[in-house]
Amino acid sequence: MYVIGIDGGSSKSHLAIFDLDGNFVCIENWGTLNHEALPGSFAQFEAEFTQFVTEALASKEIKIDEIEYAVIGMSGVDTKEQHRIISAIVKNIGFKEFTLCNDAYLGIPGVSSENSGICAINGTGCSIAGMNEHGKMFQIGGLGTLTGDFGGGYNIGTYMVRAVYNSLFRLGEPTLLKDMLFKELDISDKYDFIETLSKRLSEGSFRLGANNKLLFEAERKGDAVAKKIISEIAESYANGIVCMIREIGFEQNVDIALAGSVFAKEKDSGLIKKIKEIVCDAYPEKQINFVVFEKPPVAGAVIWALRVLNPHIDFTEKVFNQL
Numbered sequence: 001m002y003v004i005g006i007d008g009g010s011s012k013s014h015l016a017i018f019d020l021d022g023n024f025v026c027i028e029n030w031g032t033l034n035h036e037a038l039p040g041s042f043a044q045f046e047a048e049f050t051q052f053v054t055e056a057l058a059s060k061e062i063k064i065d066e067i068e069y070a071v072i073g074m075s076g077v078d079t080k081e082q083h084r085i086i087s088a089i090v091k092n093i094g095f096k097e098f099t100l101c102n103d104a105y106l107g108i109p110g111v112s113s114e115n116s117g118i119c120a121i122n123g124t125g126c127s128i129a130g131m132n133e134h135g136k137m138f139q140i141g142g143l144g145t146l147t148g149d150f151g152g153g154y155n156i157g158t159y160m161v162r163a164v165y166n167s168l169f170r171l172g173e174p175t176l177l178k179d180m181l182f183k184e185l186d187i188s189d190k191y192d193f194i195e196t197l198s199k200r201l202s203e204g205s206f207r208l209g210a211n212n213k214l215l216f217e218a219e220r221k222g223d224a225v226a227k228k229i230i231s232e233i234a235e236s237y238a239n240g241i242v243c244m245i246r247e248i249g250f251e252q253n254v255d256i257a258l259a260g261s262v263f264a265k266e267k268d269s270g271l272i273k274k275i276k277e278i279v280c281d282a283y284p285e286k287q288i289n290f291v292v293f294e295k296p297p298v299a300g301a302v303i304w305a306l307r308v309l310n311p312h313i314d315f316t317e318k319v320f321n322q323l
Contacts, residue, residue: 001068003309005301007103008033008049008074010124014298015056016323020068022306022315024322027298028056034076035086045076046089053093064094069308071301073103075125078142099304102139104129106300107257111291113314115307116255118244119293120237120275123260124209126152128237130244138248140240150236153262157208159229160215161197167225168193175225176218184211216266230271238278245283254286257293264294299323 002025005016013033017025030052032038035045057064072090077083077100087100104127107119118130126149127142141149149155164181166172168190182188185196185206200206218226245254256279258272266272276290293300299319306315 001066002062003302003305004053004067004070004072005106005298005303005305006053006070006072006074007106007296007298007301008072008076009103009297010034010037010075013052014296015052016298016302017056017060017062018302018306018319018322020306020309022313022318024319025062026056026060027323028052028059033074035082036076042085042089045086046092049089050093065096067095068097069305070095070098071106071304071308072098072100073106073297073301074100075103075142077102078127078139099308101137102127102129102142103297104139104142104259105131105137106297106304107259107293108255108300109304109307110293110295110297110300110316110320111257111289112255113316115304116250116252117257118241118254119257119259120241120263121260122151122153122237122258122262124153125260126150126155128240128244130248132248132250133252136248138244140244151233151262152260153209153212156212156215156229156233156262157210159233160212160226161208163225163229165193173225176221176223177214177226180214180218181211184214212262213265216269216271219270227270230269231274234271234274235278238275238282241275241279242282245279245286250286254283254288256288256290258290259293259297263292267292295320296323 001020002017007014010032013030016027035042038044104119104121108117108131109115116133120128128140131137160177163175164178167175187196215226219230280288302319303315
């Protein structure tokens with residue numbers, strides 16, 4: 001008998017199978033499984049998710065009824081209606097016992113032995129998920145501009161471009177980001193900026209999320225505009241975390257996972273330092289533990305599933321070492 005952990009992301013997805021003793025069986029990869037990023041929405045999600053699961057099980061000659069428990073973290077599960085629709089799809093495949101949640105929750109089991117804590121995602125997307133000692137769950141953000149998400153790789157790249165454009169054509173503050181972006185785009189004339197950027201974006205030869213490293217490079221060089229953008233991003237995340245602690249409550253210490261490519265790549269930036277400062281100042285009476293979670297989120301899904309079946313055994317390090 002087995003457990004399955006699934007991380008369905010906006011850019012890539014992973015499925016891992018372990019036996020009930022926490023031994024690795026296999027891990028499989030897929031592209032996006034976020035219905036919001038798929039042209040065919042829920043119908044295409046159902047087809048691709050079914051194929052993904054079916055092929056993964058078949059590769060090890062495992063039947064669906066041999067899966068004792070599954071934890072499925074899925075980007076695009078932000079509302080009750082989305083949860084209802086995707087739960088029905090999961091059941092139709094044949095999963096009997098499972099937890100379906102937004103993929104932001106998957107960092108929590110990786111940093112907390114009690115499945116209690118907060119995970120802030122700063123990768124392709126931006127969201128904050130929390131779960132307390134009694135299993136109460138709450139999510140902040142995840143719907144982009146609708147929820148005012150001030151973070152995520154694409155958004156950060158957008159802020160950077162906007163700052164350069166403002167410096168050129170709206171009397172905005174000069175910034176080192178201009179020369180950095182011009183170099184990446186291989187231009188020297190400001191009148192070529194938007195023309196070239198638009199063309200490169202449509203061709204796919206330039207991606208905003210892949211170039212947000214320039215923002216942090218400018219910050220390290222003392223650029224005031226870059227520092228202001230990063231400070232605003234930090235405040236947005238920190239205020240969401242502070243609100244999360246207030247909304248769901250924690251009886252004991254609070255473990256906070258900072259997950260996603262932006263946090264992982266910018267561990268020493270002012271972004272994380274300011275988040276820690278704001279949150280700790282808001283709750284001086286609590287011990288708040290921050291961890292930059294660099295393990296694959298699917299590991300959190302596997303650990304969570306194993307804990308459901310064996311709550312008195314800590315599988316964390318065993319799973320990490322095998323993934």
